[in-house]
Amino acid sequence: MSAPAAGAAKRVLAKGNEAICHGAIAAGCRFYYGYPITPQNDIPEYMAAHMAEHGGAFLQAESEVATINMILGTSSTGNRVMTSSSGPGISLMQEGLSFMVGSQLPAVIVNISRSGPGLGGIAPSQGDYFQATKVAGHGDAHLICLAPHSVQEMYSLTMLAFDLADKYRNPAMILGDAIIGQMKEPYDPVPYVPAVPDKPWALTGARGRAARHIKSMFLKDGEIEVHNWKLRDKFRKIREEEVRFEPYMLDGAKIGIVAFGTAARVAKTSIQSARKEGIEVGMLRPITLFPFPEEQVRDMASGVQKVLVVEMNTGQMVEDVRRSTPHHERIHFFGKPCAVPTPDEILEQIRLLAGRKG
Amino acid sequence: MKQVFDRPRTLLDARFHYCPGCHHGTIHRIIAETLDRMELRENTIGIAPVGCAVMLYDYMDIDILEAPHGRAPALATGIKRSLPDRVVFTYQGDGDLASIGMGEIVHAANRGENITVVFVNNTTYGMTGGQMAPTTLLGQKTTTSPFGRDFRTEGYPIRMAELLAGLEGVAYSTRVTVSSPAHIRKAKEAIRKGFEMQLKGMGFSIIEVLSTCPTNWGMKPLDAQKRVLGEMAEYFPLGVFKERKQADFA
Amino acid sequence: MTKDIIMAGFGGQGILMIGNLLALTAMEEGKNVTYLPSYGVEMRGGTANCTVIISDEEIGSPVVWRPGSLVIMNGPSLERFLPNLQPGGELVINSSLVDARKVDRTDVRLFQVAADEIARNKIGSRQMASMIALGAYVALSGVVGLETLIGCLPKVISKKYERFIPLNVNALKEGAALAGIHA
Ligand SMILES: Cc1ncc(C[n+]2csc(CCOP(=O)(O)OP(=O)(O)O)c2C)c(N)n1
Ligand code: SF4
Numbered sequence: 001m002s003a004p005a006a007g008a009a010k011r012v013l014a015k016g017n018e019a020i021c022h023g024a025i026a027a028g029c030r031f032y033y034g035y036p037i038t039p040q041n042d043i044p045e046y047m048a049a050h051m052a053e054h055g056g057a058f059l060q061a062e063s064e065v066a067t068i069n070m071i072l073g074t075s076s077t078g079n080r081v082m083t084s085s086s087g088p089g090i091s092l093m094q095e096g097l098s099f100m101v102g103s104q105l106p107a108v109i110v111n112i113s114r115s116g117p118g119l120g121g122i123a124p125s126q127g128d129y130f131q132a133t134k135v136a137g138h139g140d141a142h143l144i145c146l147a148p149h150s151v152q153e154m155y156s157l158t159m160l161a162f163d164l165a166d167k168y169r170n171p172a173m174i175l176g177d178a179i180i181g182q183m184k185e186p187y188d189p190v191p192y193v194p195a196v197p198d199k200p201w202a203l204t205g206a207r208g209r210a211a212r213h214i215k216s217m218f219l220k221d222g223e224i225e226v227h228n229w230k231l232r233d234k235f236r237k238i239r240e241e242e243v244r245f246e247p248y249m250l251d252g253a254k255i256g257i258v259a260f261g262t263a264a265r266v267a268k269t270s271i272q273s274a275r276k277e278g279i280e281v282g283m284l285r286p287i288t289l290f291p292f293p294e295e296q297v298r299d300m301a302s303g304v305q306k307v308l309v310v311e312m313n314t315g316q317m318v319e320d321v322r323r324s325t326p327h328h329e330r331i332h333f334f335g336k337p338c339a340v341p342t343p344d345e346i347l348e349q350i351r352l353l354a355g356r357k358g
Numbered sequence: 359m360k361q362v363f364d365r366p367r368t369l370l371d372a373r374f375h376y377c378p379g380c381h382h383g384t385i386h387r388i389i390a391e392t393l394d395r396m397e398l399r400e401n402t403i404g405i406a407p408v409g410c411a412v413m414l415y416d417y418m419d420i421d422i423l424e425a426p427h428g429r430a431p432a433l434a435t436g437i438k439r440s441l442p443d444r445v446v447f448t449y450q451g452d453g454d455l456a457s458i459g460m461g462e463i464v465h466a467a468n469r470g471e472n473i474t475v476v477f478v479n480n481t482t483y484g485m486t487g488g489q490m491a492p493t494t495l496l497g498q499k500t501t502t503s504p505f506g507r508d509f510r511t512e513g514y515p516i517r518m519a520e521l522l523a524g525l526e527g528v529a530y531s532t533r534v535t536v537s538s539p540a541h542i543r544k545a546k547e548a549i550r551k552g553f554e555m556q557l558k559g560m561g562f563s564i565i566e567v568l569s570t571c572p573t574n575w576g577m578k579p580l581d582a583q584k585r586v587l588g589e590m591a592e593y594f595p596l597g598v599f600k601e602r603k604q605a606d607f608a
Numbered sequence: 609m610t611k612d613i614i615m616a617g618f619g620g621q622g623i624l625m626i627g628n629l630l631a632l633t634a635m636e637e638g639k640n641v642t643y644l645p646s647y648g649v650e651m652r653g654g655t656a657n658c659t660v661i662i663s664d665e666e667i668g669s670p671v672v673w674r675p676g677s678l679v680i681m682n683g684p685s686l687e688r689f690l691p692n693l694q695p696g697g698e699l700v701i702n703s704s705l706v707d708a709r710k711v712d713r714t715d716v717r718l719f720q721v722a723a724d725e726i727a728r729n730k731i732g733s734r735q736m737a738s739m740i741a742l743g744a745y746v747a748l749s750g751v752v753g754l755e756t757l758i759g760c761l762p763k764v765i766s767k768k769y770e771r772f773i774p775l776n777v778n779a780l781k782e783g784a785a786l787a788g789i790h791a
Pocket of ligand 2: 376382480571573
């Protein structure tokens, strides 16, 4: 299926992985490089079939190490570029990502995450939360990180990721998993105009202008420190201006769930059931994981009696929740590493916290 | 003791998970038979790749280490340096060895690392669902070369056995197939030679095996066999590309 | 109203195709819908299944552990999914390949359709078995309209196989008619 034009009137039934491609193409991404890995192969396969018809290029790189450096190259010319991978592949990209943060180069990196550590498995997992939100390889580097929980968001957050990456000259990651990657759902190709800023830093050949250099090495006295503070200011601005989240049935809630992506999706079902049982429960769903909605979590945590963090791992985002609120005693964690929790399992946790017997 | 099965001792009594008509199973078997015949089972360490053969440890009753994708030759180097008197071999697919692992294989070979490499070339990525490999033939359609491989954008299929034969450190480089009983005999002979050279400390040996992937080629097993001896063997000629003689080994 | 359906059978029976068609039809009717296929390693075992959820409300979990409906095209799938079918749930089985005596529950609404036989003898192609089962399920449950379903066929059948659309239409109608009699 060809990518629909943004603003087309009709809803489109698409796989999450496909919607990412549609979003990328609508955002003006014309270059895709990648290396096969399950469970995201639909993305390179789609781009292999469709990049050319949009006047762009698809290339299967020899590895993820090569991939991220091809990304770096195209980005340095000012064009929008994307890759996608999973677990081991994203790990291999860490060096390049650090170079991109250091060189202040935008790109979109999609992580349809799988189970780890190591080769792990291809079951859906949220075990890459720390990697996606805390670091971009070595150095004091971060990625902007967006966590879709529907096919609609796979589409629209991909477009947003391109805009944010360009705005801040920093790589942005879409953190999904096999469930939202493989599931089909209708999405609305919402009207959208890519926000592409001028790129007075792009390497295009120094015809009629001073030569430009893009680099991440700063050896002169104090230079790298200045550079780090500059990046810090940028990340601070991102934290101040780019937080996105969805409050879900939080009115009058005594229990507040914090969950993202697929876990949040399942939690919605549990919350609906619990509400029917008369339990006042709601959810704060972070859409941006970096920047993390700290203030919103803090406010929610001070308004409820209990906070339940649900993740498909053994406990990662829960540390950010703890960091956001002084009410540590209110925080409870329910984790399911490398598996999707069932609505009943989460409901059971909610009932326990509400003091109900299941 | 009477031998009841014709299953080699080294081969575990497990059902292969490979698709019908896939050569991985045959290649496992001949490695196992060779290790048996040379009485090397208890002295051998194998490295499993990332690829369809990742579960090598389910089939072979020898010590086996699972490598990250493409890094088997580096792991093998680490083992061999630490235990030089053990026989060390890697088992790798074409995505594993010739794409992501190109760096590791070239440098292990160039160092003359005293290991044996069994390289399974099926012109595609089996495990991940039939994407283009560095060995994919020109015009071959895969899920990431949907219009057929084009040399102008994807380059040419890599002939690994020839490429590595050009390196000083390589003692033995050959290409075989297991598409008929006669070819299987030759393949077994080649693997034996590889292990023998390793035992003699002569350096790096690679046995490239042209192999099938009926599933991702969209072919019936018999047609897949034919493809190996047909267009594959035409582009990837069978034969020995380098064989170090005892005499010229300094 | 929310309906969740698991469809399961052998790979090659067209399970993912009918799931996709049902999802598309639901979207055409303006409903919310999710469709989740089995993927990856699970496919190696030669089985295929998918989950479709259709609702007027926002759909939460796209994964379903206790489905309200089952469309079961082969024996192993019955064993795997029947224990989790909700009491009162709809169970369509392809009685050509599934032994109805193995349905050890009396608290479900069982409908048997000899889909393979009908496909072969009446429609003229065994490939149509899953379409017959889908037709039957749609008529039984009323989850989407048969006309919309038929109208969506051209969207899931590639140009290459266009000539088979009438066959698919017949299969859907045949399944629906059978269910109509028994419903
Ligand atoms: C770093 C990394 N990237 C990608 C993958 C996904 N992956 C698993 S197997 C494989 C290639 C398999 O092809 P090949 O080596 O030709 O072996 P075959 O399956 O055909 O035997 C890939 C890309 C991975 N496991 N790790
Ligand atoms: S996918 Fe290909 S390589 Fe893998 S087991 Fe099947 S036939 Fe063999």
